[in-house]
Amino acid sequence: MKISAPRALALSVAVGHALAAVTQGVSDNIYNRLVEMATISQAAYADLCKIPATITTVEKIYNAQTDINGWVLRDDSRQEIIVVFRGTAGDTNLQLDTNYTLAPFDTLPKCIGCAVHGGYYLGWTSVQDQVESLVQQQAGQYPEYALTVTGHSLGASMAAITASQLSATYEHVTLYTFGEPRTGNLAYASYMNENFEATSPETNRFFRVTHGNDGIPNLPPAEQGYVHSGVEYWSVDPYGPGSTSICTGNEIQCCEAQGGQGVNDAHVTYFGMASGACSW
Ligand SMILES: *[C@@H]1O[C@H](CO)[C@@H](O)[C@H](O)[C@H]1NC(C)=O
Numbered sequence: 001m002k003i004s005a006p007r008a009l010a011l012s013v014a015v016g017h018a019l020a021a022v023t024q025g026v027s028d029n030i031y032n033r034l035v036e037m038a039t040i041s042q043a044a045y046a047d048l049c050k051i052p053a054t055i056t057t058v059e060k061i062y063n064a065q066t067d068i069n070g071w072v073l074r075d076d077s078r079q080e081i082i083v084v085f086r087g088t089a090g091d092t093n094l095q096l097d098t099n100y101t102l103a104p105f106d107t108l109p110k111c112i113g114c115a116v117h118g119g120y121y122l123g124w125t126s127v128q129d130q131v132e133s134l135v136q137q138q139a140g141q142y143p144e145y146a147l148t149v150t151g152h153s154l155g156a157s158m159a160a161i162t163a164s165q166l167s168a169t170y171e172h173v174t175l176y177t178f179g180e181p182r183t184g185n186l187a188y189a190s191y192m193n194e195n196f197e198a199t200s201p202e203t204n205r206f207f208r209v210t211h212g213n214d215g216i217p218n219l220p221p222a223e224q225g226y227v228h229s230g231v232e233y234w235s236v237d238p239y240g241p242g243s244t245s246i247c248t249g250n251e252i253q254c255c256e257a258q259g260g261q262g263v264n265d266a267h268v269t270y271f272g273m274a275s276g277a278c279s280w
Contacts (some may be wrong), residue, residue: 021250023201024242026233031241032280034209034233038270041152044071044086045276054078056085061085063126067092068158070151071125071135075195080146081138083131083162083185087153087179087275096123097154100220102185108165113187117220120157120183124165131162142276152275154268156180160192160229163179163206166264167195174205175230178270179216180225189250201246207231212237214267217258237272 036052043049050056054077061070061083070085079198088097098121105111139147147170151159156177161184163175175196182193195197196206196252208230212218220226230245234254247254254260260266271279 007246013019019080019118020247020251020253022243022248022254023246026241026244026246027200028241030233031244032239034176034207034235034244035271037148037150037191037207037272038086038152038178038209039280040073040082041087041150041176042270042273042275043278044069044084044094044151044155047091047276050075051277055124061127061130061134063123063129063130065092066096066123066126068123068127070131070155070158071088072131073139074138074142075146078146079142080148081135081142081158083135083147083149083166084161085151085155085158087151087155089276093143093154096120096251097181100224102225105164105184105188108168110168111164111188111191112172114184114191115158115225116161116184116188117181117226120161120181121153121231121252123154123158124161128165132165133168135166148176150176150178152178152270153181157183164188164192164195172205176207176209177230178209179211179214179267180208180228180258181200181216181219182222182228184229185225186227189227189229193250196230196246198229198231199271201231201248204231207233209235209270211235211239211270212255213258213260213264214255215264216267218259218261228256235271
């Protein structure tokens with residue numbers, strides 16, 4: 001569908017965004033940060049096989065019914081508490097992935113009219129108590145530390161839902177997602193953009209990283225009421241700061257416009273690191 005200009009404007013305003021824009025190239029600082037978070041997210045597929053040496057593992061997050069796996073980590077050198085979720089690894093997770101029913105976001109009543117991916121909502125509620133008590137304990141012990149949430153694929157949507165929930169309690173939560181499926185409806189997307197100041201790359205704290213023609217950001221279909229949020233950081237190969245673009249506006253552009261559908265080569269590899277391979 002071609003969106004006419006007034007309609008595109010109305011959509012952008014509704015999602016709390018400036019009009020769509022694409023800028024090629026990011027600073028080395030931002031790029032290195034994206035690579036660091038991608039490293040942790042991809043290592044989460046293999047029990048955190050290879051993560052930066054400055055990071056301490058605090059505790060594992062796990063639920064047997066949903067097979068959600070994650071960790072609370074701490075980087076004392078950076079004064080940061082990190083929550084990471086693993087992506088899909090088996091049939092139990094696949095059942096969550098394919099449940100596109102939009103579920104009312106009941107655990108976050110201040111997100112008015114919000115609904116999120118039904119499968120990932122089940123994933124979230126299965127670990128909510130663990131996540132919240134671990135974060136509370138760490139934040140209580142290290143009150144000056146920043147709070148960062150990250151993950152790839154299913155782990156990306158889990159990270160987004162978790163970050164939205166934590167941002168109701170903690171200030172300045174930052175979110176980095178890699179190959180994130182569409183996670184919620186328009187009200188949820190607007191809430192995310194507002195809370196993570198995604199109206200401009202200068203203030204933004206929701207980095208939605210995509211790669212090449214990764215087909216997962218095209219799912220679930222927009223026609224089913226799903227809308228992306230955050231500022232998209234689109235990496236194309238050969239990867240590097242100069243080939244990473246900043247895409248604002250929540251339009252179908254950058255990664256989604258490449259037309260990929262579902263899990264493909266571009267989905268499993270970010271910045272040269274394949275999920276769980278740990279050969280970096
Ligand atoms: C799909 O998600 C909804 C909302 O979370 C849930 O009520 C429903 O039971 C799920 N369906 C399956 C088959 O798990």
